[in-house]
Amino acid sequence: MAGHAAESADRHLVAKGLSATGMAGLFLLLRLFAITDYDWNAAFSVAGTIGIDDVAAMVLGTLMASPVLGGVALGILLPVAVIRQVRAGRPSWTNAGNLAWLIVVALFTASLLWTFRMWWVLGLAAAVGLALYLLSRTGKRDPEGARFARWFMSSSALIVTVAALILAASVQVPWVSLEHIHTTAGMVEGYVLENPPGYLKVLLEAGREIVIIDTADVTGRQEIEPEP
Structure with missing residues (x-):
């Protein structure tokens, strides 16, 4: 039984690794076409300059390249991270990952506000947070709304991934200055x-x-x- 469980765990880790690699490859492909205005020849020329190892820098560069779209993404991610941390309670080793994510999102938001004075990001974050809170409290009156709020709160990784792919496909500014x-x-x-x-x-x-x-x-x- 122990051997079977270990083998199953290994398969699960391999599947997660393949999924992460596939998403990284898709992100790269979308960025290639987006920054070249979806021109095949130009994308082919750029392809030789990047690799999978560049994804982390490209994600950060993409978020910073378009302050407006970055502000929209942060306005959605910030309240989700805050609510999840509030529900997790006091900071501890069990919720250290969410706390670290909250700090990263908060720092990005603070930097964006300080640099561009885009105060509407805070308004968007407050509106999203209030909507999620109200939906989660509807209970029997609106079960679908409450279910959506719970799904939204528990799907941070999926939301971040979808947001990254949307930015990759829509931001035409490259990840460099x-x-x-x-x-x-x-x-x-x-x-x-x-x-x-x-x-x-x-x-x-x-x-x-x-x-x-x-x-x-x-x-x-x-x-x-x-x-x-």
């Missing part, structure tokens, strides 16, 4: 996706084409701050 690249032939506005010795691989802002620039021709680079 927009730059003004000054060269001997003129100024180029684009995103440096790869910077190996000798050249820059740049995704142009206009037209979303890939160009290769010899670093010997680069006279200066200036990062452009994103706008909300």
Whole structure:
């Protein structure tokens, strides 16, 4: 019995690992097409610059690339994390994961508010939190609403995954900063996706084409701050 249980647990871990790898691959594919305006040739050119190991940085970069969409995501995730922590009670080792997630979401939200003064994010978070609270209290009067609230609260991982995939498919700004690249032939506005010795691989802002620039021709680079 013990051997069978261990084998079943191993299969479960393998399945989870394959699912995570599949989701990471889907995220990469969606980002490739989104940032190249769904152009096959441009996406093919970008594909060689990224890999599965880049997913974590790409997720963070995608969230930061579009402050408005990032604010919407945080406005939904923040109240869910707060309510789950309140229900879990005092911080302990058993709910350390949720507490860490709450701190991360709160830090992202605070940074977004401090940088862009997008106070409507707090209003959205309050509205979502209030709606979930009221639905969870309906009980017999609205069983479907209460069931939805319980599902929403218990499906944080699914919500985060769906939100990440939606952002991946809709945010056309890459996960790196927009730059003004000054060269001997003129100024180029684009995103440096790869910077190996000798050249820059740049995704142009206009037209979303890939160009290769010899670093010997680069006279200066200036990062452009994103706008909300």
